[in-house]
Amino acid sequence: MKSLEKIAFFLLPLSALISELTFVPNRILILLCLSWVIFRDKRIINYVSKKKWLILIVVFYLIFILFSNKFLSNEAILLLTIPVYLLLYGSSSLEQFYLKKYFILATVTYSIILIASKTISIASFGFSNFLAKKYWWNEILYKNLTATLHGHPTYIAMFITAAIIMMLNNQASSKKYFTSTQRVLVLTTLLSVLLLLVVKISYLTLGVVMLFYIITLFRKNRRKEAWISLCILILTGIAVFNLSGVKQRLLNDISYFGAKEVQTDDQNRINERAALWQSSTHFIKENPIIGSSFQGRSSKESIYPLAKKLYPPLEYAKNSHNNYLEFGVRYGLPGALVFLFFIFMYLKVGVKNRSFEIIGIAVLICLFSLTESFMFREQGISFVAIFTAILGKQVYGKYI
Structure with missing residues (x-):
């Protein structure tokens, strides 16, 4: 055995x-x-x-x-x-x-x-x-x-x-x-x-x-x-x-963090993530206790409208791509x-x-x-x- x-x-x-x-x-x-x-x-x-x-x-x-x-x-x-x-x-x-x-x-x-x-x-x-x-x-x-x-x-x-x-x-x-x-x-x-x-x-x-x-x-x-x-x-x-x-992707990320706002004309992964993070943070502020799951809707649908507005190249709904924010979006601050x-x-x-x-x-x-x-x-x-x-x-x- x-x-x-x-x-x-x-x-x-x-x-x-x-x-x-x-x-x-x-x-x-x-x-x-x-x-x-x-x-x-x-x-x-x-x-x-x-x-x-x-x-x-x-x-x-x-x-x-x-x-x-x-x-x-x-x-x-x-x-x-x-x-x-x-x-x-x-x-x-x-x-x-x-x-x-x-x-x-x-x-x-x-x-x-x-x-x-x-x-x-x-x-x-x-x-x-x-x-x-x-x-x-x-x-x-x-x-x-x-x-x-x-x-x-x-x-x-x-x-x-x-x-x-x-x-x-x-x-x-x-x-x-x-x-x-x-x-x-x-x-x-x-x-x-x-x-x-x-x-x-x-x-x-x-x-x-x-x-x-x-x-x-x-x-x-x-x-x-x-x-x-x-x-x-x-x-x-x-x-x-x-x-x-590797080098180019790292330099792109560094340049993003040096910028003052999301670069919507550049289809860079870090810009997409930044929009998702900002949208997630905004949703948590608006719903600090009752998250999206308790409201009967997905986290993707909850953060997509603002994320799309912040980053127009975003083609479809995505989650927060961040565990800390995703728990907050789904279950509020307690989560x-x-x-x-x-x-x-x-x-x-x-x-x-x-x-x-x-x-x-x-x-x-x-x-x-x-x-x-x-x-x-x-x-x-x-x-x-x-x-x-x-x-x-x-x-x-x-x-x-």
């Missing part, structure tokens, strides 16, 4: 990564794992029988929401992902060491599949024809890389950045996930794909985490490793900044405060346990939340649920 359990916890994050392509493997795997956990552990059945009236009330309440407010019902179903993953990982007989290792392996596997699928796609048109294009390298960056698997670059970058944080944390451990050669291959694969994804917030996150890692090394008197890491960070930063497709409290608890647990890993993941959630509303997407909520479950198991033991 151990072997089956290992396979399951390798496939769970992998199925979450491919959920943008199809939900089916993830749903089937969760259902099978959940059924096995419930029937294997009698304590869960006993708990349900003791709390049956409370559970019935919750079920009836969810049914009421389902038929009375489709937006709240969709969000409630999505958020159920968190307790499900907590139950699956928390009741696993595997040590958190193996749960982390299989998460990394799943992320590496997906990265290899991503590169392979893009290579096959290019080969089908002919490598010579592909290389004959003037700016052929732009065809393997950002969304062009993930198009074959319908992946979202930012969410994939989240998983990869988290895997790298885990690898860095494991460096100081006596029990390694992989051999020296394997570690080099794993890190090379992850960093290469992260570089090709051109997700700027992932570069910033990794830079902040690396600085914290270097400080940690200095505090532990591992000065040689610290100086080597610092040199690698500086050289990598210079190389990344000078890559075509935004709940999300902030969640991040605060992550940081508090990390600092209390002096865990570089937990603090690193908290920093990742904080920074990625500035540019994406990932708590309302399947991949994003699965990522947070998996890590909350793994790190919770690490801190609190078998049952979370």
Whole structure:
């Protein structure tokens, strides 16, 4: 049964990564794992029988929401992902060491599949024809890389950045996930794909985490490793900044922040995001307590009119692309405060346990939340649920 359990916890994050392509493997795997956990552990059945009236009330309440407010019902179903993953990982007989290792392996596997699928796609048109294009390298960056698997670059970058944080944390451990050669291959694969994804917030996150890692090394008197890491960070930063497709986007963003107002004549992603953020902020000011979900309408529809006015090139309704604002738009200021409290608890647990890993993941959630509303997407909520479950198991033991 151990072997089956290992396979399951390798496939769970992998199925979450491919959920943008199809939900089916993830749903089937969760259902099978959940059924096995419930029937294997009698304590869960006993708990349900003791709390049956409370559970019935919750079920009836969810049914009421389902038929009375489709937006709240969709969000409630999505958020159920968190307790499900907590139950699956928390009741696993595997040590958190193996749960982390299989998460990394799943992320590496997906990265290899991503590169392979893009290579096959290019080969089908002919490598010579592909290389004959003037700016052929732009065809393997950002969304062009993930198009074959319908992946979202930012969410994939989240998983990869988290895997790298885990690898860095494991460096100081006596029990390694992989051999020296394997570690080099794993890190090379992850960093290469992260570089090709051109997700700027992932570069910033990794830079902040690396600085914290270097400080940690200095505090532990591992000065040689610290100086080597610092040199690698500086050289990598210079190389990344000078890559075509990265430098221009960064300069555009910098020029935006130096401008006094949104540049409506320039179809730049940062201008679009600025309009969405301004519109979201305005909506929250107008509806500080009762958000759009309680009003029976989507967050996209709520912020679109003003966002379109601020940024005319905006073609269709989009969400806030910011977790803090998205919680505020959907649930009012109380919702935004709940999300902030969640991040605060992550940081508090990390600092209390002096865990570089937990603090690193908290920093990742904080920074990625500035540019994406990932708590309302399947991949994003699965990522947070998996890590909350793994790190919770690490801190609190078998049952979370």
